[in-house]
Amino acid sequence: MMSTNAKVTIEETRIQETAKHGIGKLNKSIENEYCEVKAENLNFFYGPVQALFNVTVKVQEKGVAALIGPSGCGKSTFLRVLNRMNDLIPGTRLEGKVKIHGKNIYAPNTDVVNLRKKVGMVFQHPNPFPKSIFDNIAYGPRIDGLKNKTALTEIVENSLKGAALWDEVKDRLNEPALALSGGQQQRLCIARALAVKPRILLMDEPTSAIDPIATQRIEDLVRNLCNDYTIIIVTHNMQQAARISDNTGFFLQGEMIEWGTTSNIFTNPQDKRTEDYITGRFG
């Protein structure tokens, strides 16, 4: 099958690249070819309207990258470029290259289904399926062909533990997921994404629809998860970006104005517009 081949190729590339450059984490400063996520001269269009202008960025493995900027600046569009969810919108067009694990994900022979298994996504509004908690988590592995009940149970448990939800729901896995609170639903969605064993997790304003206490739990969770996953999070909340991210990108009107370590962006921004936004002069 196509997907298996693609998977193998990605793994091979990764091994080769790792051999060439050492472990990804250690050579953050080196200008290496292998990158977790890399966009080069990316332009994106909704029909005639251009939403992203010449975005170039490299995201390294593990850790949290935050994308900030005012509404409509293109940060969510950029996020959805990375798992090709924009494909669902008719009339969209992309120029430039987006590489994930060294492979151009917009190459004609890309297996989008397989890409989305490697690049999970958590949405702004919690969107559990109208199914039981168990069936929500098991959905991804099941459509991947896993039928073994023991294996599924194990994945469900691990994913829920990974999303810090296990203790709250372990006794009611068969209850409808929609009966959970908003914050729990969002953690369920994170668990559901983890169950597919992605390498990268995209989060599109995951806390904007839930209360502050639930938000804090998700922020803690994100900090934990970034030891095992590369997390790219879009947030309209600058404090959140400052709290949880290692690197931050600032978008404005479709351009990535500045990209750097979070501490640099927030304490020593290079661009006047970044500074204005950070200090609350607009946005």
Next chain:
Amino acid sequence: MTAITEKAMRTIFTLCGLAIILFLVGILYILFSNSMPGLTELGIGPFFAADRWNPGAYGEPTYSLLNMIYGTLMVTLGALIFAVPTGVAAAAYLAEIASPWEREVFKPIVEVLAGVPSVVLGFFGLVVLAPLIARTFNLNSGLTALNGAILVGIMALPTIITLAEDAITAVPKEYRHASLALGGTRWQTIWKITIPAAFSGITASAMLGMGRAIGETMTVLMVTGNMVARPESFLDSVRTLSAGIAIDIGDVVFNSTHFHALFVAGLLLFLITFLVNLLADILIQRKPEVNK
């Protein structure tokens, strides 16, 4: 002056609204008042007795509706077995797969199908389906329950397609996005997420399609052979309640027991249809569980 016009318009519209209720009450009254003499004379038992519908028999006429009830059930259920999967698949195609222009072409075709007179569909059954069925199953005649079931299924299709499509379209797009983002294919998303989420609406569409099928008369009358014997299989000739009424009503003696017995059959049909529609209505009210 404007106040008077306003008042007059208001009255006219209200009266038109009330007329609907009046019609229904009137129909019910006629059904009951004409079936009552039959029910009081014979009791309920003979209508469900294990013999035949033979009101014209010399000496001991029998009035069992049982075989016609079997006929109606066979045609209806057979129609649903064919029409529900086809209709739901077509609805999923319309709602999830078809490009805008394909939808533009397909939807009017569904409406045209809904508008085909049942007599014309009956021709199709006589000329095309009946010989085909006879040849396929090596029968003397293709005028069977199967023939009626297929045609009634075709007649129920537009109802099922239209309502199931509404139900599928009403499923929040967030579910689809979640499924696709988890690496689900479009097919997996439709089959495992969208259709289950639209289940109550789809069931309602099937019920309304069933309501359409139960009462269907002309097509069934033309293609099922109308034997009143107990049907053994879909390859037997059957007479449905509706066809039974239509066949007999032309030459029945007014106000005879036979005449009233036909109204009992009509009452039964009405009650079944009413129940099915009621159930469908309840299911439609149950909106898919939407997430704020």
